[in-house]
Amino acid sequence: MFNNKTINKFRSLATPFYYYDLETLNDTLNSLLINSDSDNFKIHYALKANANNKILEIIKHNGIGADCVSGNEIKKAVETGFNPSDIVFAGVGKSDEEIITGINTGISCFNCESLQELQTINELAKGNNNIINVALRINPNIDAKSHYYITTGLKENKFGISQNELNEIINNLSNFNSLKLTGLHFHIGSQITNFEVFKSLCIRINEMQRWFTDMGIFFEHINVGGGLGVDYVNVNKNPIPNFKEYFNIFKELLEIHSGQSVYFELGRSIVANCGSLISKVLYIKKGTTTKFVILDAGMTELIRPALYQSYHKIENLSSEGTKEIYDVVGPICETSDIFGKAVSLPFTHRDDLIVIRSTGAYGEVMSLSYNLRDKAKHHYSDELK
Ligand SMILES: Cc1ncc(COP(=O)(O)O)c(C=O)c1O
Structure with a gap:
């Protein structure tokens, strides 16, 4: 879905952002x-x-x-x-x-x-x-x-x-x-x-x-x-x-x-399915039983998982290492700020780009300013060519 050229363009943009594939x-x-x-x-x-x-x-x-x-x-x-x-x-x-x-x-x-x-x-x-x-x-x-x-x-x-x-x-x-x-x-x-x-x-x-x-x-x-x-x-x-x-x-x-x-x-x-949320890994954290990937995007940019436990496919655009199991979470001060539990991702590092797929519906439009967060920008595929 995302070719190397697009991923390289993503690297030059401030995260998190909504990406629309026109x-x-x-x-x-x-x-x-x-x-x-x-x-x-x-x-x-x-x-x-x-x-x-x-x-x-x-x-x-x-x-x-x-x-x-x-x-x-x-x-x-x-x-x-x-x-x-x-x-x-x-x-x-x-x-x-x-x-x-x-x-x-x-x-x-x-x-x-x-x-x-x-x-x-x-x-x-x-x-x-x-x-x-x-x-x-x-x-x-x-x-x-x-x-x-x-x-x-x-x-x-x-x-x-x-x-x-x-x-x-x-x-x-x-x-x-x-x-x-x-x-x-x-x-x-x-x-x-x-x-x-x-x-x-x-x-x-x-x-x-x-x-x-x-x-x-x-x-x-x-x-x-x-x-x-x-x-x-x-x-x-x-x-x-x-x-x-x-x-x-x-x-x-x-x-x-x-x-x-x-x-x-x-x-x-x-x-x-034309929309994705692109985010960067802030930290990898070892919990007692779980390894967490902490993103710079949270429920403020995509509330569906916190609101209805909805599934969104999560992919690492920066790494192809061996698979590990992580809980992928946001930075918001709410326990429900979770994008996915027990997600299998290639070995993930700080600063890796993570994409959350299928966010075109009830994503950007439901965004919140909770925790006084800045509003995430959006970018379109025709701009990034
Ligand atoms: C009255 C009404 N019409 C249309 C829609 C659009 O629904 P959907 O996005 O599932 O197609 C909704 C959303 O729940 C709605 O409340």
Whole structure:
């Protein structure tokens, strides 16, 4: 993945830094677009996965829309040049200010999660002459079979509308004079690698849609959310997710009505594997039972392992010695600041360059200033040629 020329360039840069391989990003986007090619499919990229300027520009340039979960993400999408008509807005707790941002921007749809949220958007939209498009985000009670903290579609999760509240919403629909119900939305979790989960989702969406149709309620679009997982283990072998199999499931199983669009809100699967975190070894330390590699990058640059015990492949770019077992940790004053336990690495020295792979999604965008750390820079493959 990293040739000697790139590694030599890395040596001249201050660490830690995020590195983006634009060739991998472009190859991923090509595969995404080829496999989703269908008149009624529309992709909205989930900005929450990575809102780096250049990454966003490339994604926008490919004609993809934006899925935002905050007022600031809406502003960022507009600044990047996304057309408001290609922006959707999700989130379980939209503030009044964020709703007003969405209304004034003229975004295409608010994905709503509760009766009170619909009432609030309806009230805030009254002064505005436009009718606001809304979709109902349903909690389908489907297990994403992913980490519990990135599962969003179970009935105990805070996300989506439950069947109890749905009945109340339908009874109130005629009171929402400033809203137009245009869509049905689902998002059941992230890093989903078991494709059976997406099949179950299609079946559940079909049931829900029939339920609405029986009541005379029709939707212009069905939003199936994001969630497609990536291969964090065999990154070199499978840098690009299996978009073909993923989209085929929806083509084959989802009942799509005439004139209806299907929205996808993919984040991780588009950007995860184009990103790496490059770090330097500060110290090798002998513990009582463990040998530690202490890096200059920590949970402040990549919080996923500390937050969800996520796996990231770790490689030493400077050494090819015999293998040793290390715990690879960061410098932050938290015991959870661990990138990997019992990692097999070539014999590692102070100042070796270490790469943590697949950090393009939920890496830089989740960075923290904890311990008053400086913000890590980013570099792109086209700059380092
Ligand atoms: C509403 C919504 N849509 C889309 C996404 C993107 O998910 P992923 O990055 O797994 O594709 C998320 C992330 O959890 C989300 O909350």
